[in-house]
Amino acid sequence: MEQLRNGKRLIFFPLPFQGHINPMLELANILHSKGFSITIIHTSFNSLNPSSHPHFTFHSIHEGFSKSGTLKDTLLVISSLNANCHEPFRGCLTRLLSDVSKEPVACLITDSVYDFTKSVAESLKLPRILLRAWSASSFAIYATFPLLREKGYLPKQDSRLEEEVTELSPFKVKDLPLINSDGPERYFKIIADLEDQTKASCGLILNTFEDLDEHALATIRQNYSIPVFSLGPFHKCYPNSSSTSSSLLAQDQSCISWLNRQAPKSVIYVSFGSVAAINEAQFLEIAWGLANSKQPFLWVVRPGLVPGSDWLEALPSGFHETLNGKGHIVKWASQKEVLSHQAIGVFWTHNGWNSTLESICEGIPMICMPCSADQMMNARYVSDVWKVGLQLEDGVERGNIEKTIRKLLVEKEGEEIKDRVVKLMQKANFCLKPGGSSYQSLDALIKHILSFN
Numbered sequence: 001m002e003q004l005r006n007g008k009r010l011i012f013f014p015l016p017f018q019g020h021i022n023p024m025l026e027l028a029n030i031l032h033s034k035g036f037s038i039t040i041i042h043t044s045f046n047s048l049n050p051s052s053h054p055h056f057t058f059h060s061i062h063e064g065f066s067k068s069g070t071l072k073d074t075l076l077v078i079s080s081l082n083a084n085c086h087e088p089f090r091g092c093l094t095r096l097l098s099d100v101s102k103e104p105v106a107c108l109i110t111d112s113v114y115d116f117t118k119s120v121a122e123s124l125k126l127p128r129i130l131l132r133a134w135s136a137s138s139f140a141i142y143a144t145f146p147l148l149r150e151k152g153y154l155p156k157q158d159s160r161l162e163e164e165v166t167e168l169s170p171f172k173v174k175d176l177p178l179i180n181s182d183g184p185e186r187y188f189k190i191i192a193d194l195e196d197q198t199k200a201s202c203g204l205i206l207n208t209f210e211d212l213d214e215h216a217l218a219t220i221r222q223n224y225s226i227p228v229f230s231l232g233p234f235h236k237c238y239p240n241s242s243s244t245s246s247s248l249l250a251q252d253q254s255c256i257s258w259l260n261r262q263a264p265k266s267v268i269y270v271s272f273g274s275v276a277a278i279n280e281a282q283f284l285e286i287a288w289g290l291a292n293s294k295q296p297f298l299w300v301v302r303p304g305l306v307p308g309s310d311w312l313e314a315l316p317s318g319f320h321e322t323l324n325g326k327g328h329i330v331k332w333a334s335q336k337e338v339l340s341h342q343a344i345g346v347f348w349t350h351n352g353w354n355s356t357l358e359s360i361c362e363g364i365p366m367i368c369m370p371c372s373a374d375q376m377m378n379a380r381y382v383s384d385v386w387k388v389g390l391q392l393e394d395g396v397e398r399g400n401i402e403k404t405i406r407k408l409l410v411e412k413e414g415e416e417i418k419d420r421v422v423k424l425m426q427k428a429n430f431c432l433k434p435g436g437s438s439y440q441s442l443d444a445l446i447k448h449i450l451s452f453n
C-alpha cells in the first residue's frame with residue numbers, strides 16, 4: 001500500500017560510482033516508502049536513468065567531463081567532481097529551493113565524498129546529512145590517521161606491510177586504506193577535510209547494523225558529536241528495491257537460468273565490483289584456479305577489469321572446452337539476485353562494502369581478494385573478526401585458489417565459517433524487524449529530519 005505523503009521533500013546527491021549510487025538510491029527508496037518525496041541531483045557522468053525510478057524527480061548537472069571511462073585514478077575523478085560540480089550544484093539546488101510548486105525541502109542527503117556541499121548547504125541554510133558508503137570500521141579508522149602517521153605506519157612502507165598495527169588489532173599495515181595516488185599528502189588532506197566536513201554536518205548515515213559493527217559505531221559516535229544512524233542493510237529494508245534497478249551496466253539475465261541448472265550451494269560466484277582492476281597474470285591464475293577446482297562457477301568479467309583487454313581475449317584457446325559447461329562468464333550480473341540463489345555456495349569478492357554486506361545478508365561465505373581503499377579493511381573483518389571468509393593471503397595463484405575453494409566448500413573449516421555467516425545473516429534480518437536496531441535507527445532518522453524547520 002502506498003504510504004501517505006508527509007508533505008516534505010528530500011534532495012539526494014549520489015557520487016556517480018556504482019558502489020555509491022546503489023546505497024544512495026536504496027536509502028531514497030526507504031525514505032520514499034516512509035512518505036517523503038524524493039528529488040535526485042545527479043551528474044551527467046555515469047548519469048542515472050530516471051525511467052527506472054518513476055516515483056523520483058531527477059535533475060542532471062554537468063560536471064564538465066567529456067565522456068565516461070576516464071577512471072584511471074579514482075581519486076583524481078573525485079577531486080575533479082568536487083572542483084567542477086560546485087557551481088552547477090549550487091545553481092540547481094537554489095532553483096529547487098525556490099520552486100513553490102513542490103513540497104518544501106526538509107534537507108539534503110549527500111554522499112560524504114562531496115566536500116563542497118558543506119558550504120553550499122550552509123549558504124542556503126539547508127540542513128545537510130551525509131551518507132558514508134564505506135563500512136563503519138573503515139570510516140572509524142580516519143580519526144586514528146594522525147596516530148598512524150606519528151607511529152610511522154603511514155605512509156605504508158613495503159618492509160612493514162605484514163606487521164600488525166597493535167593499536168588497531170587485527171589490522172595489518174597492508175590493510176590500511178591508502179589509495180594509490182601520486183603522493184600521500186593529497187590523500188591525507190582529503191581525509192582531514194572529510195573529517196571536518198563530517199563534524200559540520202547534521203548527521204551521518206551508515207549502511208550497516210549494530211550487531212555487525214557495534215564497536216566501530218561506538219568509536220564513530222565518540223569521535224563525532226553528530227547523530228549517527230546505522231539503518232542497514234538498506235537493500236533488505238525496502239522489499240521492492242531490487243526491482244528498481246540502479247545498475248549503470250546491463251545485467252546479464254542468463255546468470256539466473258544457468259544457476260537454475262546447478263546443484264544447491266555448489267557454485268562459486270566471482271565478482272570484483274565496478275572499479276577494481278587486475279593484471280593479466282592474475283586473470284589467468286583466477287581462470288585456472290576456478291577450472292582446476294572442478295566446481296561450477298559464475299564469473300563476472302567486467303569490461304575494463306583487465307586494463308588494456310576488451311574482455312576475455314587473454315583466456316587461452318580451448319579454455320572454455322576444458323570446463324565442460326561448469327563455468328559461466330558474463331560482463332555484469334544482477335548480483336543481489338545471484339547471491340540469493342540457492343545454487344550459490346561461495347562468493348569470491350574484492351570486498352567492496354556493498355558486496356561484503358550483500359554476501360553476509362544471504363549467508364554466503366567469502367573468498368576475499370581486496371584490491372584497494374576500504375576493501376582491505378573489510379576483508380580483514382571478514383576473515384579475522386566476523387570469521388565468515390578466507391583471504392587469499394598467499395597470493396592469487398592457481399594452487400592457492402584451489403586450496404581455498406576446497407576449504408570453504410568441502411572441509412570442516414568451511415562448515416564452521418558457513419555456520420557463522422548464517423548467524424550474521426539472521427542478525428541482519430532481525431535488526432530490520434520492529435524493535436530491531438536498524439528499525440529504531442530509521443525511526444530516529446525520520447524524527448530527526450522532521451525536526452528541521
Ligand SMILES: O=c1ccn([C@@H]2O[C@H](COP(=O)(O)OP(=O)(O)O[C@H]3O[C@H](CO)[C@@H](O)[C@H](O)[C@H]3O)[C@@H](O)[C@H]2O)c(=O)[nH]1
Binds near residue numbers: 020273275336
Ligand atoms: O556484476 C555485478 C557486480 C556488482 N554489482 C553491484 O555493484 C555494487 C558494487 O559495489 P561494491 O561491492 O561496494 O564495489 P565497488 O563497485 O568496487 O564500490 C566502490 O564503492 C564502495 C562503497 O564506497 C567501496 O566499498 C569500494 O571499495 C569501492 O570500490 C554492488 O551493489 C553489487 O551488487 C552488480 O549489480 N553486478
